Amino acid sequence: MTIPQLIAQSSGRAFSFEVLPPLKGRGIARLFEEIDLLSVYNPLYINITTHRSEVVVKTCEDGMTRRYTERSRPGTVAVAAAIQNRYGIQAVPHIICSGYSRLETEYALIDLSFLDIRNLLVLRGDKAKHHNCFVPNASGHAHAIELACQVNEFNSGKFVDGSYMDALPAVPFDYGVAGYPEVHLEATDAETDMAMLKKKVDAGASYIVTQMFFDNKVYYDFVDRCREIGITVPIIPGLKPIVTRRQATLLPKVFGVKLPEELVVAIGKCEDDMEAKQVGVDWCVNQAEDLYSHGIPSIHFYSHNAVPSVHRILDKLFS
Numbered sequence: 001m002t003i004p005q006l007i008a009q010s011s012g013r014a015f016s017f018e019v020l021p022p023l024k025g026r027g028i029a030r031l032f033e034e035i036d037l038l039s040v041y042n043p044l045y046i047n048i049t050t051h052r053s054e055v056v057v058k059t060c061e062d063g064m065t066r067r068y069t070e071r072s073r074p075g076t077v078a079v080a081a082a083i084q085n086r087y088g089i090q091a092v093p094h095i096i097c098s099g100y101s102r103l104e105t106e107y108a109l110i111d112l113s114f115l116d117i118r119n120l121l122v123l124r125g126d127k128a129k130h131h132n133c134f135v136p137n138a139s140g141h142a143h144a145i146e147l148a149c150q151v152n153e154f155n156s157g158k159f160v161d162g163s164y165m166d167a168l169p170a171v172p173f174d175y176g177v178a179g180y181p182e183v184h185l186e187a188t189d190a191e192t193d194m195a196m197l198k199k200k201v202d203a204g205a206s207y208i209v210t211q212m213f214f215d216n217k218v219y220y221d222f223v224d225r226c227r228e229i230g231i232t233v234p235i236i237p238g239l240k241p242i243v244t245r246r247q248a249t250l251l252p253k254v255f256g257v258k259l260p261e262e263l264v265v266a267i268g269k270c271e272d273d274m275e276a277k278q279v280g281v282d283w284c285v286n287q288a289e290d291l292y293s294h295g296i297p298s299i300h301f302y303s304h305n306a307v308p309s310v311h312r313i314l315d316k317l318f319s
Contacts, residue, residue: 176236
């Protein structure tokens, strides 16, 4: 079942959340503990992030330093399969341009097809840490729209080398894309950003999940602008609870989002991160309640480093 179909058939309030694959060398038990904590509230689906390889410098036994390419969080495909098998909840792995060739993407799509994982979130992904700006893989994609087109071609039975499958996939991939209510950091302007989003939807994206925001008016205005240019797919709001005082200044710098003055003042009055975490929970609960009251059927929670807070939020929303 696709994500829009899951949302359409849900009654009342629905939600989803996002997890990270375990760091290289760590087991999956801790991740399962986090999912166990949140899955009692019956999420519609669970997103699994994908991470590019990064260049690291290590000192070897001979005293020389050498550069290596490592991926700190491998296993997105395997984690998606483990979640879907263990919990019976739709898993939605991220497929990204950053750091991946078209052939590597194709291999991931083949594996996911074999595992009967049919829902994806198609993203460009972040730049490499050692680059000042985004640089695509030499044989990869520069934009999410190109990645979406590769998924479309795979659905039609075409491989990147131009050859064709013996038979079409039994069930084609369905995918969503990201939307930025406060405009992507690298976009030249809001109109260009919106035009690119429209292209991704026209290419076949069946839903949009938004970047985090802390003022619901920003989301409502974004939805209105999308509808005005003919975007009709579901637009799922993405919420993230603040968990530390430092995030009040860090999140705007890193993600280009604005915090309402009321929230900034409330966090500024906190004496420690425990108090800030409570402010973050309360703010996120109020956001969610308002969204649900405006007829928004499903909310996506960015739970990275915030699982206890998301658990408290869900407890207030669903208990």
